[in-house]
Structure formats: structure tokens, C-alpha cells
Amino acid sequence: MKWVDAVIQGLLLGGLYAQYAIGMSLMFGVMRIVNIAHGDLVVLLALIGISLAAAFGLGPGFIMLLLIPLGALIGWGLQRGILNHLVGNDPLPSLIATFGVSLALQNMMLTIWQADTRSLDAGPLAVQSIDIVGLHVGVLPLGIVLVAALLTWGMHVMLKNSRFGRALRAAAADKDAATLSGIDTRVVYARATSIAVAILGIAAVFQAARTTVSPSDGGAQLIYAFEAVIIGGLGSIWGAFAGGLILGVAQVVGSRIDPGWGILIGHLVFLLVLAWRPQGIMSHR
Numbered sequence: 001m002k003w004v005d006a007v008i009q010g011l012l013l014g015g016l017y018a019q020y021a022i023g024m025s026l027m028f029g030v031m032r033i034v035n036i037a038h039g040d041l042v043v044l045l046a047l048i049g050i051s052l053a054a055a056f057g058l059g060p061g062f063i064m065l066l067l068i069p070l071g072a073l074i075g076w077g078l079q080r081g082i083l084n085h086l087v088g089n090d091p092l093p094s095l096i097a098t099f100g101v102s103l104a105l106q107n108m109m110l111t112i113w114q115a116d117t118r119s120l121d122a123g124p125l126a127v128q129s130i131d132i133v134g135l136h137v138g139v140l141p142l143g144i145v146l147v148a149a150l151l152t153w154g155m156h157v158m159l160k161n162s163r164f165g166r167a168l169r170a171a172a173a174d175k176d177a178a179t180l181s182g183i184d185t186r187v188v189y190a191r192a193t194s195i196a197v198a199i200l201g202i203a204a205v206f207q208a209a210r211t212t213v214s215p216s217d218g219g220a221q222l223i224y225a226f227e228a229v230i231i232g233g234l235g236s237i238w239g240a241f242a243g244g245l246i247l248g249v250a251q252v253v254g255s256r257i258d259p260g261w262g263i264l265i266g267h268l269v270f271l272l273v274l275a276w277r278p279q280g281i282m283s284h285r
Helices: 002-030 038-056 060-081 092-113 139-161 163-173 175-180 185-210 215-232 237-257 262-276
Strands: 129-132 135-138
Touching: 002 038, 002 135, 002 139, 002 163, 002 185, 002 215, 002 237, 038 060, 038 092, 038 185, 038 215, 060 185, 092 215, 129 139, 135 139, 139 163, 139 185, 139 237, 163 175, 163 185, 175 185, 215 237, 215 262, 237 262
Parallel strands: none
Antiparallel strands: 129 135
């Protein structure tokens, strides 16, 4: 039962990584935009949410309702103000630009919130659990996985069936041809980035409620999101979800083998997948 519990706890942790990865999969896997500031945006939204909760006594649900449109607005501004000028076949310009954004965000957060760790009070939800086959499963982590699955399903349906999804895939496949077909690629990309960062608003609340947050945490969240996307396969939304779960299981199982091995085993699994199937486990060549 020890290892069964490790796998279950890993899946629960992987749900949080999947939420990081969904937005990354949309930007990197579909639009080929490398957003180095991805993790810092999660931390920024989390710190804003914690500050709002402390100032106005709001619960996590209300904080999430505020952070989703705020994240969408930040994403729109990031794409329209910076990334739309850099979109192309070469991902290097967007990588350099968002690296600069990442440094600016980290310094801004350190100035405003200092280097202290903070968390969001989730109330009784933080300690509630249910019994599954003799194992205690936290209600909050279980909710995180379910929300991640719903977000993944919604994103998949949007990309496959909606007019916006078809326009986004057309713009990502051939920007010039899409423009000639009457698609305003700048608006389409801005909407996509708004959705990606709005999802980070959801992930930020769960991150702050489940663990602590500090201005320097963005790098770790970026790595987890990037690894989950690569494990799952570029362009595959469900692959990003599966990659997050695999990464979570690897880390928890590794920590049960040795407390210092958790993060290392996750990175080793990423490298093994990269060597064995570089296109990802759910992507076609």
C-alpha cells in the first residue's frame, strides 16, 4: 500500500503541474512561443491573490474569480505589447524577450513583497480528506486534479471545434496563409495568450492554497510546466495533462525511495522520455 499511496499522491501533485502545463502547451506547443516568464506569472498572480485575501478577507473562490480576468488582461497586454512583434518560425526572439520580462517581474515582486514565503488560507478545505480503498486523499489536491482535467477537456474542445480554435491552428501552421484567408493573427494570438495566462490565475490560487509562494519560485514552476509539455508532446493538450501526472508520480515515488531524490527522479524521467521518444508520448511524428 505504500507504493500505491505514493502513486496516488503523485497523481494529485501532477494535477497542479498539469495546470501549469496547459497554458504552456498552448503557447509553446501550438503557437511556438517560448514564454520564460510563465512561472513568474503564476507567482505574481498568487502573490496578488494572497494580498487581496489579506486586505479584504476574501476566500479562495472569490480570489480565483478576480485572478482569472486579471490573468487574461496581463496575457493580452504581453502578447499585444511584446510577443506579437516577435512571432515567427524562430522561437529565439520570444525566448529572449520573455527572459527579460521574467527578470523584471522577479525584481518587481521582490521589491513589493520581499523574499518572504506566503500562502493562501483555504479554510477547512485544506485539511479535509476522503477515504479511497483505505487511503486518505486530500479534498483540495483531488479538486486540483479534477479542475485540471476539466480545463484540459475544455481547451481540447475549443481548439478542435470552435472557430477561434481553427483560426489559431491555421495561424500557427502558416501565419501568412492565415492572414491571406482573412484571419487577424495578432488578435488570435492575443486571445490565446489571454486564455493561457487566465488559466495560470486558477493554478495560482491552488498553488498558494496547497503550499507556500515566494517571488523566487517562478523558475521551478517554469521547469515543471516545460517538462510536462515535452513529456506529453508538443501541441497535445491531453499530452500536457498526462505529462504533468507522470512528472508528479515520478517525484513522489522518488521521494519515497530517498527524500532527496524526488526532484531528481522527475528530471531523469523527463530526460528518458526525451531520449526515447523526443516528440512526446502523445504526439505524432
